[in-house]
Each structure stands twice: as C-alpha cells, then as structure tokens.
Amino acid sequence: MSKTVVSTSIKSFFTSKKNSQGFFPVFINNLKRDKLALIGVILLIFFIGVGIFADFIAPYEPRERHYNEEGKIRRLEAPSKDHWFGTTDVGRDIFSQVVLGTKTALTVGILAALLVTLVGATVGIIAGYSGGVVDAVLMRIVDFFYAIPFIPFVIILSAVLKPSIWNIILAVSLLSWRTVARLVRSQVLSIAKRPFIKAAKVAGASHSRIMVKYILPNVIPLILLEMAFMVNFAIMAEASIAFLGFGDPQKPSWGQILHINFVTGNSRSAWWWTATPGLAIVLLLLSIFFITRALEEVVDPRLRRR
C-alpha cells in the first residue's frame, strides 16, 4: 500500500473521463443551476481571502487602544469611517478583531475537519470491510463516543488542558470522528458486497490494496461531504468554546470577541460589537451549507433535479 497507489486512485477519481457524470463536472454543473451554491462558493473564496491576508487587511493591531483628538479613549463608539465596526469599551477596533478572527475560524475549521475525516474514514473503511469482531469492537467504541455530550465535555477538557486552539482542535476531533466513521462504514458495507470487490479478491489483491484502491474512491464523495459539514461544526464549536471563556487567549476569534462583549455587559447596548462577529459566523457557515447542498446532490443522485 504505497503512497502512489493512493494518489493515483484519487487522481483517477477526480479526472475520471470514463463516465461523463464524474464528481467535479457534476458539481460545476450544479453551480451553474444552483444560484445559492454559487453564492456560497463566492462567499467562501472571499472569507478564505480575508483569512489568508488578515494581517494586511486589518487596519490596526487588535489590542491597540484608540484615542480621539482630545486624547480621550474612543470608548464604545458606533461604526464610523475610521472604525468600520465601531470600538470596544477600551477603545479597540472591532473590524480588525473580526478580520483576524477569520483566520482563527478557518484554521480550526479546516484542520479539525481534516483530522476528523481522516480518522473517521479510516475507522469506517476498516470496520465496514473487515466485519466480524473488528467491526463489532470499533462500533462499540463509536457508541461510547456518541454517549458523551459535546459542549459539556469540552468544558471539562478545558479545565484539564490549557486553553489553546490546538486543544480545541483536539477536542472537536476526539468527539466528531464517530459520525464520519458510522456513515462511511454503512456505505462500505454495501460496496464490499459488489462483484468487483469479489473479483479483486479472487485476483489476489491484498486487503489493504482493496481498501485503498477499490473502496476508498467510492466513498470519497461522501467523505468530502462530511468534511464540509465538519468544517462548519468545528467553526461553531470553536466559537462556542471561546464564547464560554475557554478559548485561546492569544488568538483573536469571533467567539472571544462575543465573550468579552457579553462579560463586560456591553452586549445589551453596543449592537455593533454584538452583531458584527455573529454575522461573520453566520455568513461563513451559510456559505459552506450552500456548497454542501450542491455536494449532496453529487453524492446522492436521487436529490438531483431534472
């Protein structure tokens, strides 16, 4: 099971010319019809751009205090030309904080989603393909992780570990791979029964070769779809944890902006401070939801509209 086998099987999957209904052609086709999905792609590209160039876009340091002409701190000022999203109770620029928060949200979302789908897909494929004892044991482990309520567990975990985005990524991954594992397994179960898998076995292919070369390409659409959902889930989780006050103090994030806003009691008056980070979360998550809807149609042909 070499790396090249994986890469060629994945490559053949993406560039598949054998049937005109390949993965990306269908997806691009959907984008042309589905305006919401197109809006989603444009919004996501916008957010990724903001995330990558956050340090250049943010006009000020996030913790810098701003003073007006009379030398007084610009406390709780509504949006203006200098401060697009207004200022905080200690005169910090909210626009800069929101821009830098994009970077944190995307980092957590993408890394956690990669980790979750990697673990989940591996467990799912092995469980579904092996069956028997291996399957039973792996699925009991999955059941165990289903029994742990997410947010309360993360709160406990943050008492034990130091607050950092790496620990948030760890916590999200620890409790979310189960969903992917279960979904991938059920699809592998049906794939493993198909004739071409039997043919491969008869031809003498090893188990690892069958799993990587024949089963994996067939579950990749599902994995990609789940990965998109997981990005959303991880971003929401990071925001929630930071909002509860267990976020990474070093990294400005949307949840953290709202946490300070809430704890200082300004969420009841400074609407610009409350509304802007929340809107950023909604728009980013919505863009990914719109894309997943188009992805879903690719994965499940029954959803395709004629």
Next chain:
Amino acid sequence: MLGFIMKRIFTMVIMILLVSTMIFFLFRTMPGDPTAFIVDPSIPKEARDQLLERYGLNDSLWKQYTIFLKDLVRLDFGNSFFYGRPVTVIIKDLIPATLILMFTAMLFAYIIGILGGAWMAWKRGTKLESFGITISLIFRSAPSFWVGLMMILIFAVRLKWFPGQGMRTSGYTGETFREIFLTLDFLKHLILPSIVAGLYFVATPLLIMRNSMLEVLSEDYIEMAHAKGLKESKILYRHAARNALLPVITAGALFIGSAMGGLVLIEYVFSWPGLGREIQRAVVRHDYPLAQGAFIIIASLVMFMNLVADVLYVILDPRISYK
C-alpha cells in the same frame, strides 16, 4: 418488549460507568497536583490532610477508583468547593430548570418543524420551499448564543417585551416547586430562551420531516387518496404526515445529545440557573467536584432520553422488531 427495555437499560448503565471512568481518569492523570481537583488547595494544611485521608487520596489509583465507583452508585459526588454543600443537593435543584427549558424548546421546535417540513415537501420545487430551506439553514448557521444575545438586545433591552435574564424577577423568592415554576413571572422568563433554543433545534426536525414526506408522498396510497378526491390538506396531514413522522422521532433521539450541548450556551447567555450554566461556572471557579458531578448527570440525562426515544420508536413502529 420488556427484555428489550432491560437490555437497553443494562447498556445504558455500562455506558454511564464508562463515561464516569473516563472523567475520573481524565482528572487524575492531568499534569500538576491531582489532589487539587478533589480537595480545595486553599484550605489550611491540617484540614487538607484530613480531607485527603478521608477521600483516600493517599491510596493507590486503583483503590481511589473503587471508592469513586462506590460513591457513584450512592450518587455521592462529594462537596462543592464553592458552595460547601453536597454536589448532589446542588444538582438536584438545577435539573428541573434545565429540563423545563429543554422540553419547552423541543416542543416548539418539533411542532414548527413537523408542520413546516410537511408543508415544504408539499411545495417542493417552488420558490417558497427554497425560501423555507434558506431560513432554516440561516438559523442553523447562526450560533445559538449569538441569536440569544441579539434577541436580548432587541426584545428585552430595546422593546422591553420580555425579561432577558434569569428565571424570575430578582427579589422574588419561592421555596416549593409550585412557587418557583408555576408562576406567570416564570413563564415570562421562559419565553425568550425557549424561542432561541427552539429556533436552533428547528432545522433538524424540519429538514428530516421534509425528506421523509417526499418519500411518503410517492407511495401508492397517497395516489389513492388523490383519486378518491380528498382535500389536499387532509391528504397532507392525515395520510402522509402521520407516516412520515417516524424518522423524525429517531433522529430526535440522536439529536438530544447535541441539543443538550446547545442548551449550555443558551443557559449561559440568559443566566438561566440550570445544569449547563453551573458546569461552566464550576470550571471557571475550579470547583471540580461540582463540574465532575454535573457532567456525569448531564451525560446520564442524555443517555436516558436516548433510551426513551428508542423505546418510543419500537412502540410506534410495529415493523421494527425489538430482539
């Protein structure tokens, strides 16, 4: 049937034990002084040594674990550092508040979700349906705590329609369950948080109901109903919706777990004196016995509700065998 329920209860007890064991070792294997998690480090040394002895913290990990299990069976989670009272007593007072908020929100979400989902399936392919889906996705993309903050800002602070904080007006004291929960004041406080929680929950039943309705609507008996010339609304709600309900209920079972998590945030935003807000405060205050106890109770509640949903599912669908 009884056998099935017994088996499910047995699995649940095993799971609660496993989750508690995980929490036990999580707290004991952490870096630093693990005794700080059982005995308040700020109290005088003699008293501290006495307590360490009492809790058996000088013993081996294995012996501590057996003591922990014994206490768990007796529902003894020790004393809260902050309140100085037994954790069990504190938690017992918090459970009704959490459950009432949760069920009100669930009821709200399920009524809207089921009726709306059926209606959306009926209108499939139209502009109204895409509008409905977009709205529900917006509420799913919006963090519940942020919707809560905005609702408080608009409806409690600006419009002053509802109170936006706590469970009753400050100064009001009630002793019995009736005095606390069966008052108009309590209902007023319940409205905003349950709407916010309900909006957050609604996408799940709504979308599942829609998909399940789409499948049911293509069945023969629906065509038969059409042929009989029944009214559309009657076919929709009397014939189709009843049969499309099942997947909504099963999904509800798995959904309760995440609902509980979302509730922690809503309780926190609305200063709702429930389990979720208390676990957050306990961790901030380093009140570990309370955090540990609250976590085990929340996990058990979630598992118990999953069990109820499983049993309900079997009762509702005679096609499912429960062996």
